[in-house]
Amino acid sequence: MEITYSNIKVIGFDADDTLWVNETYFREAEEEVGRLLSHYETPNKIDQELFRMEIKNLPTYGYGVKGFVLSMIELAIELSDGRVSNEIIGKILDIGKNMINKPIELLDGVEDVLKTLSKNYRLILATKGDLLDQERKLEKSGLLDYFHHIEVLSEKQEANYKKLLKHLDIKPSEFLMIGNSLKSDILPLVNIGAEAIHVPFHTTWQHEKVSKMEASGLEYKTVDNLKEILNFIKTK
């Protein structure tokens, strides 16, 4: 067993698609809206246009389900040339409410890993999205007690992580981040001198993808399953 991270004081966990399933529900919602609008466009075109709409609205709405729903409604009006029915718009509202109120589906090994690490480290949940959504998910997940607090970042970029470390009053080398998104959870950390372990999820939102180029030459570990991180972190 090779202990790599011996200076670590605080471990940050991404939440969505690292601790529990999330992206899958967005994919399902996109399929559903594809069916609802199939009268106006092909599923493939709707998918592309929804992505374009989400990116256009990202500076205004930010991340999370509510902005996603508002973008779906705007798209429905646009693609239908202003003729989409109230019934379909109502169904889009329902898609959003169902997403927000979905039960939590924990990923494999999550509880064991957190139980073990919380005895030795200060754990924080570092997520972007909506605070209310994330608090509710954490509460429903039963994992609340393992975390010191939730840190909601408006963006997961180097500057935001630097601010977080300043706030935690620790050096970059004392922070380890664990998450499924190379772009949000890994690269910015490695770039500011912190540690990071990548745990890929089978589905990644297009916006979160990075080219192999951007990640090449940077040092971080990748594991297939969250449980494997225990091999690299010192525990009593």
Add this chain to the structure above:
Amino acid sequence: MEITYSNIKVIGFDADDTLWVNETYFREAEEEVGRLLSHYETPNKIDQELFRMEIKNLPTYGYGVKGFVLSMIELAIELSDGRVSNEIIGKILDIGKNMINKPIELLDGVEDVLKTLSKNYRLILATKGDLLDQERKLEKSGLLDYFHHIEVLSEKQEANYKKLLKHLDIKPSEFLMIGNSLKSDILPLVNIGAEAIHVPFHTTWQHEKVSKMEASGLEYKTVDNLKEILNFIKTK
């Protein structure tokens, strides 16, 4: 000059309607939606129904503009019996985008007060709502440098403030909260043994109102203008 708060280490400021105008824009949006839906109901009825819809959706959507817009759309469909036009729904989406992108209108004396206090105390912004919205507002306001960080609370209730104090690692008596909402910024603080100063704003959302009964017998100061708080807080 009577210094009342001599033990204070951290001062928390509410943001909306304490540092800058906010509620006014919600009232304007409600008037606008009243006009848009005037074909279906009286302005007064629309107002009442919108409030009912917002409260119904609060556990799902939380606070902030995006949930407000989703509630307005749901109401438009409901009040029109499913006949509201795409044009009106599009206009409701625009109301929301305009609210989010509005310039910041600082309240009287804000900058002076923060400049003075930030030299002597750790200032935090303690707000509910959407992190992205609040960060953007703080950035646009030019007040960013006066604050140590933004604390976004999903609810401003006693338990949330207790967690905040634990996180700040200070005693309740070392924290002073300043804000316009008796319900959110004052009563929960007084109830947990912290200090609070009430700076009323001319408009208060119905949901934020408390009866005189709930506040009676509790100790907190009320000032007419933010600048007056400097009379009670020690500064170099």
